[in-house]
Amino acid sequence: MEYPILGTEPLPVEFANTLYGGVDCLSTPELAAGWFAEMALAAPAPEAARALRDAVHGLLDARSKGLPLDEAQVETVNAHAAAAPTALRLEPAGDGWESRWAETATGPAAVxxxxxxxxxxxxxxxxxxxxxxAPDCGVLFVPQHARRRFCHPTCSGRTRQARYHRRRTEDPA
Known part of the structure; x- marks a missing residue:
């Protein structure tokens, strides 16, 4: 299966995008294991992953629409975050510094x-x-500039191509 991984988005956005357009990329243990493998992460139990994904998806979707956040979804995310055996560390990087997640434990709970x-x-x-x-997409993304409307250049290209084709067929002159 080809997973909806853009490769340019923050991890929670990529995770939320496992549910889009009626497709659930975490619906079976095999699909879930495949997505986590693509992201180079240890695969947790699919039920736990889906519960967190549904909460993250709901919160990011609400934020994208300017709606208030659902308190139950916030609690689900907070509960998973509280159980996280990870720590954000400041580490040297070239001439400067960068933050990097260090897992103090490994496995599904850490992921x-x-x-x-x-x-x-x-x-x-x-x-x-x-x-x-794009009418056939709907993937969530974090725009890097205010005018960005598409998740990926392929969606932009398909939309432009469809618009060109419509103009050519509607105006045969």
């Missing part, structure tokens, strides 16, 4: 905890979230 913690940071940081403007 879901890190995703939940990153979701908390993303939501609290006020980063803008959008849905792709």
């Amino acid at each position: 879901l905890g890190r995703i939940a913690t990153c979701a908390v940071e993303l939501l609290a940081g006020g980063a803008p979230l959008r849905r792709c403007a």
Whole structure:
């Protein structure tokens, strides 16, 4: 299966995008294991992953629409974040410094905890979230500039191509 991994988005956004367009990339243990393997993460139990994903997806979707956040979903994310055996560390990087997640334990709890913690940071940081403007997509993304409307250049290209084709067929002159 080809997973909806953009490779440019924060981890919680990539995780939320495992549910889009009626497709659930965590619906079976095999699909869930495949997605986590693609992301180079240890695969947790699919039920726990889906519970966190549904909460993260709901919160990011609400933020993208300017709606208030659901308290039950916030509690789910907070519970996973509280169980996270991870720590954010400051480490040297070239001439400067960078933050890097260090797992004080490994395994599924650490993976879901890190995703939940990153979701908390993303939501609290006020980063803008959008849905792709392509009619057949709808993937969530964090725009790097105010005019960005598509999750990926392929969605933009397909939309432009469809618009060109419509103009050519509607105006045969």
